[in-house]
Amino acid sequence: MRHLSRHIPLLVTLLACAFLLIPIIQSILAGLTVNYFRGLSSGLTLKWIGQVWELYADSIFLSIKLALACLAGTLIIGVPAAYVLARNPGRATRMLEEFISLPLAIPGLALALALLQLFGSFHGFRTSWTFILVGHILYTLPFMVRSVVSVLAAIDLKTLEEGAASLGAGPARRFIDVVVPNAMPGILAGALTVVTLSIGEFNLTWMLHTPHLKTLPVGLADSYASMRLEVASAYTLVFFVMIVPLLMAMQWASARAQRIMK
Amino acid sequence: MTLTLRNIAKTFPGGTTALRPTDLEIAKGEILSLLGPSGCGKSTLLRIIAGLETPDPGASIIFDGEDVTQQSVERRKIGMVFQSYALFPNMSVRGNIGYGLKMQKLPKAEIAARVAEVIDLCRLGHYADRAITALSGGQRQRVALARAMAPRPRVLLLDEPLSALDAALRGQLRDELALLLRQFGITAIFVTHDQDEAMAIADRVAVMSQGAVAQIGTPEALYRNPATSFVARFVGDAMPLEGQVEGAHLQLLGGILRLPKVAGGQQVLVRAEDVRIDPQGPLTARVETVTFLGTHYRISLAGVMTGPLFALHSGLSAPRPGDEVRLSIPPEALLVLPREVAA
Known part of the structure; x- marks a missing residue:
C-alpha cells in the first residue's frame, strides 16, 4: 500500500504530461508523414514543410x-x-x-x-x-x-x-x-x-x-x-x-x- | 569656497513648515555639521543647498559670490554623499567614481588619471574593478565619498553618511572620514543625528530643532555654553532637574541646591559627570542600579526628583543598589537656561 502511494504522484504527473504532449507529438508526426490516414507506415517526408514555406x-x-x-x-x-x-x-x-x-x-x-x-x-x-x-x-x-x-x-x-x-x-x-x-x-x-x-x-x-x-x-x-x-x-x-x-x-x-x- | 545662505525657508505643499527662515555662513575649507533629531529640518536644508529641493521665494544661496538659487542641481558643481550611497549598480567602482568626470566631458586619459588618484586617496585600490554589489558597507561608503570628490566639487554635502553602517564600523569610519575631509581641504556640510559624529568631524556644529538653528558654534562652545535647554540635552545629554526655583535656590525632593544665579522661570539642567557622591552633599538619594563601564560606573539614583538622576562615578568602588547616598553638584556645573517653547 505504502509502495503504491509513493508512485501515485508520479503517475498523475506522467498522465498530465501525456495529456499535453500526445496531441503535440501527433500533430508533429502528421506534418512529417507522407499520408496521415495511412499512418507512419506510409513513410516520413519534409515535402509538407516545403509546401508550407511556398x-x-x-x-x-x-x-x-x-x-x-x-x-x-x-x-x-x-x-x-x-x-x-x-x-x-x-x-x-x-x-x-x-x-x-x-x-x-x-x-x-x-x-x-x-x-x-x-x-x-x-x-x-x-x-x-x-x-x-x-x-x-x-x-x-x-x-x-x-x-x-x-x-x-x-x-x-x-x-x-x-x-x-x-x-x-x-x-x-x-x-x-x-x-x-x-x-x-x-x-x-x-x-x-x-x-x-x-x-x-x-x-x-x-x-x-x-x-x-x-x-x-x-x-x-x-x-x-x-x-x-x-x-x-x-x-x-x-x-x-x-x-x-x-x-x-x-x-x-x-x-x-x-x-x-x- | 565660502557659502552664504540668506533667508532659506521651506514650506511643504500641505502647509507644514519644514524649515523656518535661516541664515548661515560657512567659511572656505570649513566643515559644518547640521545636528538634530529627525524632522528638525537638517536634511531639508542640505537638500536645498544641493538644489534637490526648492526653497520658499525670497531665499538666496551664494557660492563664492555667485548666486546659485535658481541653478539646477546638475549645474551647481556640488558633491553629495547620500545616506544610502546611491551608487550605480550598473557600473563598477571605477565607473561610479569616473561618472562625474565623464559628465564634465574631460579627455579619457585625464579621467583615468584622476579616478586613479581618488581611488588611491580613499584606499580603494583592491576594489577598483569590482561590482558595487560585491562591496561591504564600509567600502561602499568610501566609494560614495570618492565619487563625490573626483569631480572636485565646490562644496561637499553629506547626508547621514555613516548611519547605514553597524555601530562598530561607524566609529572607525567616523575618524577615517574626518581625516579624509581634512586631507581634501574641502568646504563640507555634514548632516547627522549623532552628536559624537558631529563633534568628531565638524569644525562648527549647528544644532537644529523644529525647523530652525537653535545654536551654532564649535563643539566645545556648544558643550560648555549651551544657549537653550534643547541644546544642552542634545549635546552632552544634560538632564533637567525638576523642582521649585526660589530665588537662587532649587528645591528638589532630595534637598536644596544653590544655583549660580537667580533663575526666574528658567530650567535647570545638569550633566551626569557633574553629579558627585559626596558625604557632605546637600542631596539625599537611593541607588537604584549600578552599571560598570570600565573607566567609570553609571549610577541611577532615585529620590532626588520624580524621575531618575544619573551620575558618572569614577573610583575603585561604587555604592550598591539600595544604598542611601548623599550628593553634591557644584553650582558652576548647573546650567540655567531658557525653557524650550513648543512651536
Whole structure:
C-alpha cells in the first residue's frame, strides 16, 4: 500500500504530461508523414514543410516584421511610460496604469471592432500592415509597462537619479545612464513577452487582417480550413519551432528579473 | 569656497513648515555639521543647498559670490554623499567614481588619471574593478565619498553618511572620514543625528530643532555654553532637574541646591559627570542600579526628583543598589537656561 502511494504522484504527473504532449507529438508526426490516414507506415517526408514555406513564407516574414515593429513601439512608448509611473507613485498614476492595462481585460475581438470603427474609413491605413501593428501594440503594451515598472519599483530610483544629478547629469543623461541600464532585466523580460505575444496573437489579428496580410496564426487557421491535414500539421510544426525558443527565453528573462527584484 | 545662505525657508505643499527662515555662513575649507533629531529640518536644508529641493521665494544661496538659487542641481558643481550611497549598480567602482568626470566631458586619459588618484586617496585600490554589489558597507561608503570628490566639487554635502553602517564600523569610519575631509581641504556640510559624529568631524556644529538653528558654534562652545535647554540635552545629554526655583535656590525632593544665579522661570539642567557622591552633599538619594563601564560606573539614583538622576562615578568602588547616598553638584556645573517653547 505504502509502495503504491509513493508512485501515485508520479503517475498523475506522467498522465498530465501525456495529456499535453500526445496531441503535440501527433500533430508533429502528421506534418512529417507522407499520408496521415495511412499512418507512419506510409513513410516520413519534409515535402509538407516545403509546401508550407511556398504557400506561407510571406506570413512568416510578416509576423516577424510585425513582432519587431511592435517591440520597437512598446519600447519607445512603454519604457518612458513605466519610468513616469515608477517615479510618481500615487493614485493618479495607479489609475493610469489600470488604463494602460485595459486591453488585457477587453476581448481582442472587441478591441479590433473598436479599431475598425475608428479607422475603418481610412482606406490606406486600414489595408496596411501598420493597422495590425496598432492593434498589437495596444494589446502588448501593458506587458512591457508592467514588467519595467515592477523592476523600477524595486530599486531606489529617485536617490539614484539624485546621485547622477549631483554629478552633473541632466535628465536625458540620467535616463540613458541610470534608468535604462537598471531597468534592463524588466525591459528584456517585457521584450520577450511582447515578441512572443505578437507572433502568437490571433483574435485581434484575425479581425483586422486582409487577404493580403495574413500573419502566422491567421495563416495557420487558413491552412487548417483549406489545405490537407498534413500541410496544416507541418505549419503547426513551423510555428512551434519559432515560438518555443521564444517561450524558453521569456522564462529565463523573467526569472532573472525576479532575482534582481529581491 | 565660502557659502552664504540668506533667508532659506521651506514650506511643504500641505502647509507644514519644514524649515523656518535661516541664515548661515560657512567659511572656505570649513566643515559644518547640521545636528538634530529627525524632522528638525537638517536634511531639508542640505537638500536645498544641493538644489534637490526648492526653497520658499525670497531665499538666496551664494557660492563664492555667485548666486546659485535658481541653478539646477546638475549645474551647481556640488558633491553629495547620500545616506544610502546611491551608487550605480550598473557600473563598477571605477565607473561610479569616473561618472562625474565623464559628465564634465574631460579627455579619457585625464579621467583615468584622476579616478586613479581618488581611488588611491580613499584606499580603494583592491576594489577598483569590482561590482558595487560585491562591496561591504564600509567600502561602499568610501566609494560614495570618492565619487563625490573626483569631480572636485565646490562644496561637499553629506547626508547621514555613516548611519547605514553597524555601530562598530561607524566609529572607525567616523575618524577615517574626518581625516579624509581634512586631507581634501574641502568646504563640507555634514548632516547627522549623532552628536559624537558631529563633534568628531565638524569644525562648527549647528544644532537644529523644529525647523530652525537653535545654536551654532564649535563643539566645545556648544558643550560648555549651551544657549537653550534643547541644546544642552542634545549635546552632552544634560538632564533637567525638576523642582521649585526660589530665588537662587532649587528645591528638589532630595534637598536644596544653590544655583549660580537667580533663575526666574528658567530650567535647570545638569550633566551626569557633574553629579558627585559626596558625604557632605546637600542631596539625599537611593541607588537604584549600578552599571560598570570600565573607566567609570553609571549610577541611577532615585529620590532626588520624580524621575531618575544619573551620575558618572569614577573610583575603585561604587555604592550598591539600595544604598542611601548623599550628593553634591557644584553650582558652576548647573546650567540655567531658557525653557524650550513648543512651536
